[in-house]
Amino acid sequence: MLKTYISLQKLTIAFMVLIFACSNVQGQNTPPTWWVGVSGAANVNFYDGTTQTLNNTLIAPTALHKAFGVRPYASFLIEYRPTPIWGLMLNLAYDGRGAKFDDVVAPCNCPVTLHSDLNYISIEPSLRLGFKSNNLYFFAGPRVAYNINKDFKYTQLKQPNTVADFSDTKQYQFSGQVGMGYDIMMSKPSNLHQVSLSPFISYQPYFGQQPRSIESMTIQTVRIGMALKFGKAHQAVVREAAPLPMVVTPRAHEFNLAVRAPKTAAAREVSETLPLLNAVFFDAASTSIPSRYILLTNSEATAFNEMQLQQPKSTNTPGRSAGQLNVYHNILNVVGDRMRLNPGAVIVLNGASAAGPADGKAMASSVKDYLVNVFGIDGSRIAVQGSFKPHPPSEKIGGTKDLDLLSAENRRVDIESKSTALLAEVGGGMMKPVQYTNSQADPLDSHVVLTVDSAKQLLKSWSVDVTSTSGTTQHYGPYYADMVSIPGNTILGNSPTGDYTVTMTGETTNGLAVKKENTVHLTRQDETVLKGLKYSIMFSFDKATTIASYKKFLTDKVAPLITDGANVLIHGHTDVIGEPVYNQKLSESRAQETQKVIEAALAAKGISNVKFDTSGFGADTGHSPFDNSLPEERFYNRTVIIDIIK
Template sequence: MLVFHSRTQKTALLFLGLILAGSRIGAQQLNRTEPIWWFGESVAANLNYYRGTTQMLNENVTVPTAFHKGSGVKPYFSLLTEYRPNKKWGGMLNIAYDNRGGKFDDVVAPCNCPAELKTNISYIAIEPSLRLAPFASSFYIFAGPTISYNVAKSFTYKQEKQEDRTGDWSNVHKTAFSAQAGAGIDLMLSAPSNTTQVSLSPFVSFLTDLGHEPRANQTWSFYAVRAGVALKIGSQKRKKDIPSTVSEQKINFSVRAPRLVSPNRQVKETFPLRNSVFFNMGSVEIPGRYVMLNSAQAKAFREEELQDNQPANLNNGRSSRQLAVYHNILNILGDRLRSNPKSTITLVGASDKNPAEGKQMAEKIKDYLVETFNIDASRIITEGRDKPLVPSEQPDAKKELSLLREGDRRVDIISTSNELLMQVGGNASPFLKPVQIEAIQQDPLDSHVIFNALGASELLKSWTIEVTDEKGAVQHYGPFTKDQASVPGKTILGNDMQGNYKVVMLGETNTGKPVKAESSVSLLKTDEEKQVGRRYSILFDFDKSKSISTYESFLTNVVVPLIPENGTVIIHGHSDVIGEENYNVSLSLERAVGAQNIMEAALLKAGKKGVNFETFGFGEDTGMAPFENNLPEERFYNRTVIIDIVPQK
């Protein structure tokens, strides 16, 4: 029984740890509509604990030996309402089915017979609570009284050498008053601009036994640790008819201009190496886009060559330079295996409903490494599966199945050798050690002019930007349909070194009414950067954002030490084109914000001050995506957060 207690306590502590970890992401507020009323339901597990003395069960059953301690895991369900007049405080009400059943610790009767006692006592509970969000974020704490009405009170007594005794407890209080306190976090599932907001909220709470002795006689009492999750839906009503002046107020328009426009910048990039080789549908041959060498070429190949023999422009064809590195993955792997003769790998091939074909794919790669790079075959294990270890296609998937299945037809390279593993994520990282690349970055993101029109995706059909210089020349950009748009500063400046501009946002509401907002911006162009910037990327599996925690060590120990005091860090999250567009924007922003929170905490601990973060979530925006989306490897690389450490200007 002590083992059971330990496990349940550890489960509750782990659940609380997840909430506290998630609070770092929640601490960064996203631009969302804020409903005042929320409705939903919750489901949880009660970890019940008993103490006191229990011997007389009812008028007909008094057991020979008293029971004292006990425990049990029972379900909890509730319908809930939340009132949030502002970001910091509010109220909660749960109407719940609350099962406090469990099993008492076994005892030995005077006949030297083992005896056990179980109960299924349960309640309908009314639980009003005060809700506080101390950081004005998604993390919250709550506390309040509980009013419980008994609805079930059965017991079962078993003793060796006699028949089981069942019945109802006597002298059970019909009503009990107690209290609870807990914590939770609202993880948003809906796009920031949606009128209807949906959150999934894990929570944990402690329910005291103060005032909750279930019976009028005996001294039995119980307390509980509750761990569960709530689904909440809130809606902010929109007025049916919005005058044009009100529409303008609804669109929160602002412009973020760079202090200096840098047309070009030298960049040292740590490029993550995806540990997968993607095969064409219906073929077990290594696709021709992967660079294949002959034995003589392989003998001369060195990974370091890839730093120099790449297109100089970081943005040339957006993804051509990075793909040129990635498509050498087999040669990089061969070079590393050759340089580290004790390292080993496992090649796991996946082909839908055909594990034998998956193994054929893995064997093709093994043959190449053995025959071309002269790697000992005993160092390479091959396996076949019908799905990869981390598949993109889920059992309930119905849309874009062809793209998902292209991504799942692959061979994953797995290794426990430190010489091959990526430093990002430590030993748990699925990726290979990154490649270091130097290049020239054109139009770095910190030199873009960012136009924010918050609410536009919901209220406007489209919007455009007019930029007018001091001579009256007008430039037009758009139309745009999202809440944010970006234009390189050097595009606006053209051949000028500096300029002052009037910015006008023009839009049309969904009801056909015009919207107009104005701002201004001043730009100054610098010569090509002489200082070197640094770029890091972290990758995510399909539809995942919370795996950001696996990168905490890398961000804290590798990236943060390179950030100077009063420096600037640009973080931009991206996604592939699979899935709903607004969801992908939200997902990419959650990824970027998670990285920022980790780095901010590390900077605070290191005592570095004045660092300015600019964080964006571009979703699947093809104009900002680091890669195309034609190949499965491009879509995998677009599931990323890119971190640019900008040199001081």
């Protein structure tokens, strides 16, 4: 409604100028030729047709057809009456076309309610036809409407309420109207200033009033209202023109090149905490456990201990250890070991398959058979279930992209338990984590981070030249994102230290050249090995899991490990499903919300001298923790990673 208020405010100012201009005239006491005023009315709206696809994420289970509603109409008007017989009318109006649909019942025996809130700014020029003998008049003409609001409110029993925008809404409507009115004169004919109160009624047929480019929703409207008009009985001799609007030429965007020097160029020994994804993903058309999962023999299972997974030492990538995937692929062995150590713990295996609950239950039974036959777990401690979809599923209602990837993620067996020895220590549905130590040779904070604001939106591409004081230049790029990073040791080469000039060159989308400069100082610390802690939290597809799920974990487990003077790196990531711009914003939002939770916990303990480096990389494959070919890799890419450097 803010847009509506701003639009009406602009119309109010414009008509005040028009009324002032029209009042500065001189002449004789004759019937007014020009009238200005305002009107208010009730739009009685009748909907017909079919409405089911509400937007790209919500499709009603049952189509809705009829709707009825009464919404406000308000206009500024001007009339030109050179004779009593004919004239011209113009209304600039706020035009409410909302309604409530007749309730329907979904197949789940759930009542469905839908309210629309379509609103427009309309321009309605009309031909006016009157009579010499009385003040009755008729009018007819076109209607041009600009959509300013397309909200709907959807309610379905057993489902959360949804307030969102209709998709595929037409920006403009071209239709018509016919109507009649009656001028009740409120002033004596001899008065110089004339006032008229005019009740009116009009009809806008469904022609041209199909507000969406999909389906067949149409609107008919009967408008009943009252107009208040003002005229001056004189002949215009001199008319003062209304002041012309000021034309403001928009300034060109001023790009900035920000260069963040590395906090260190040293290697780091990291104690890493890995949340275990409590799901096993199955190959299409197979109910057997995929071969990429590590399956043991009976003798190997007898000797298996979860602590074995906490010992590996390997050089990893700037993001997270490739060894993490090996830890996850031991998920069934970890569950078997934990169930042996906790004989009171029970689990439920929920198998989900688009082929049906029977297929999902067969997948769950494969997992149960492995735990029973290999680890010797009592079968009564393991329940199996089958369904069409997991909870929460990887899906976007109405989406048409990446359906094969989403389908692979929904073909899985979820492991659920109320035992804290198995699950629920981290939050967000993740299993109790595994902790181990890795050597991280090229951490992200050893990179030079370059940021060019609005580069993704306003530049075709950009590159950088890094020039040393001796004149040697290294070229990097082209880049297309707002933020990129270059390892500090790559720039240094064999030099122990150096000062560099960083020159960014790019081209805007309209062909203009852009050039910016900055400087950076680098120092190598190859002999230093810093100590660090790494934690990560994971998210279900899109927004199904929120930071709130991890608040206790971040407050009670992570924040107490951050000491005064520490550096904390928080980096958000997503998988490759979805639009890049949306994924970038989602990763940034999750990282920023994580920082807020940690900052609040530190403030409660009186710790404020902590430096945060928080950013989001979206689906950038150059920084993604994993590939995106396997469902579990995409799940692990939906993450926020927290590095604590003491």
